[in-house]
Amino acid sequence: MFNIAETLHRWCRDARPFALATVVGVRGSAPLPTGTSVAVDAEGNAIGSISGGCVEGAVYELCRQVLKDAGAPRRAWFGYSDDDAFAAGLTCGGELDVLVRRVDPTALPHLGLALAEVVEGRPAAVAQVVDGPEELLGRMLYVDAAGGVHHGTLTGAVRREVGAQAWALLRAGRTARAEIGGDAATCPERLSVLVHVHTTRPRMLIFGAVDFAAALSQAGRFLGYRVTVCDARPVFATEARFPYADEIVADWPHRYLERTEVDARTAVCVLTHDAKFDIPLLSLALTLPVGYIGAMGSRRTHNERLRLLDEAGVREEELARLHSPIGLDLGARTPEETAVSMAAEIIAHTNAGTGLPLSRIAGPIHRTAQREPGTSGRGRTVGVMPGR
Template sequence: MRDIAEGLASWHSAGVRFAVATVVRTWKSAPRRPGAAMAVTESGEVRGSVSGGCVEGAVYEVAREVLASGEAVLKTYGVSDDDALEAGLTCGGVVDILVRPADDDHFPELPAVLGHIATGRPVAVASVLSGDAYPGGNLVVAPDTAGAAGTLGNARLDAAITEQARGMLAQGHTGVVHIGRNGEQRMDQLAVFVQSFAPPPRMLVFGAIDFAGAVARIGKFLGYHVTVCDARPVFATRERFPDADELVVQWPHLFLEEHPVDEDTVICVLTHDPKFDVPLLERALRTPARYIGAMGSRRTHEDRLTRLREAGVSESALARLSAPIGLDLGARTPEETAVAIMAEIIALRWGGTGERLTRTELSIHH
């Protein structure tokens, strides 16, 4: 829902009635992950997607029915179902989709959830999928100890789900929890969908060059919180980097010393200048960043490795460095190069091979 949150906030503030369809479970080669959402208004306007086109038409009709009835519906679409085949889900996957009204009567906590998403604050939303708990209830959970908003039916259930939701939120995990109707951990009378909205992962782009502008644009498009950093104020300008969330004029290695890096952060070093690269990479390779890539020719990279070894960087640390940066796409322009860089980041994140799918027999959706 994060990708349509701004639009939902606009609809809500304008008093528009709408329903939200959310993927809550998937099996096999389902095209979208749990949490993917599509919203439909009374007038028929649509935002988002739950299947990349496979079942949107069928879900659209269900959403219109839900708006008319005011009752939430859980629908399953799979390759063996006539409805799914008719709707076009021929990829072999199976999806459970929860469709529910999103007005003040049925989801009064929605504005608070959208506010958390808009400001980058972590939040989780728990909803009962099956069982005899409070129908249509939602529990909104923040990562602190200030309590939760809403209810799933009773205090003990709310307390148990709050604890589990905070753990899932800390890991950025969205999924279904099975639990007893009063929060008993060893029972499974209820299926509760917990959707986590963790802050977007960070992308640190060092070097205010044209390639950095393209990387920032695509990184932002893919959901990263993008910071562009360069020590040269004449190049690090908002006019050149309108898509960056943050623009910092500072020596890159000093910036990295002052800003903690977590396991979800990706670092792109595009300066290919030893006076910037070496002190920056020396520090970057000590962080738990998921990806560290550096631009430059193979000759530049060999020189860079020599300097880093002289600075005391270990071979195991150097093995984490993706350089030359990106996949071999034959890229020429800054935009094509940015696609190659982001393709490598995506492949490493999800375990992709970088091969053409037509040459593999692997699952399309890892």
């Protein structure tokens, strides 16, 4: 859908009904990925492509029919066709599952909101039911970058579960299908949802050009973060030492943080454990709407850091956001193990996880709870950093 966001946004703004044909499933060597869309308005104007030309004519006619009938969404399956040279088929040998539905922008204001965010370059996700009960097929909801579920055409437990899946995929920056429901405790309906995602990679800001930072930058890159390593010492802040970082900055940490862009998905990891860097940096970071703030150091370092931050005027509720000592208690010793410990805490915090072994907790493994951006809920002494 977001491959034609600008045109769809204009049509929504003009309250112009259209038919939207979306690739909701791909098998084999299909030319374009899941989530790609074609749209046709009532005047016959078409935008987009789902097959590079192979089946566009058939999809166009199906869109025109759906607009004319103004009925329920329709499905079409396109595979390789060699029996009839003029039949609609994919010459590449792949197969496409296509869902076509009529969109009335006046009845779906949340879609216009999502498209506006995409056009402005901001993250957004639209979840669309592609399999399930007929009355739910094609329904949508919009999730913004802060995890807020905007108005959609889903309600109750279905809305909560779909919203949670959309938020998880938005954080991951990945358009994908999600299977949900079938559980009376969460969502009784069994659904397959396609989540259209538009996002930039979340940021991981690592302060302190140390061995732990090198390992954490690799873990952050693996998790999909855009990683920046910052240190005031140019001799240590080098590309050779941090090959997995997307950006390396030689500057005082607090000065860099003042001028860089952050949001509710940003993870700030302070590994300098030196008061002359830590205190001005954390005093600023704890006032910003970032998702996670952690600081390395022993418990003695942590207690002294809290004292100095208090003297610097940092409020109690701001201090409660600080994860220090950084990381979960994994018994980590090496920089690589310690990086896993830190990354695990970031994942647990982002997803409101307990950090406990799954074998020790009851209930669904995948929960729908979401943490409010910029909050902690864990106190300021979570985790242990062995050897520090």
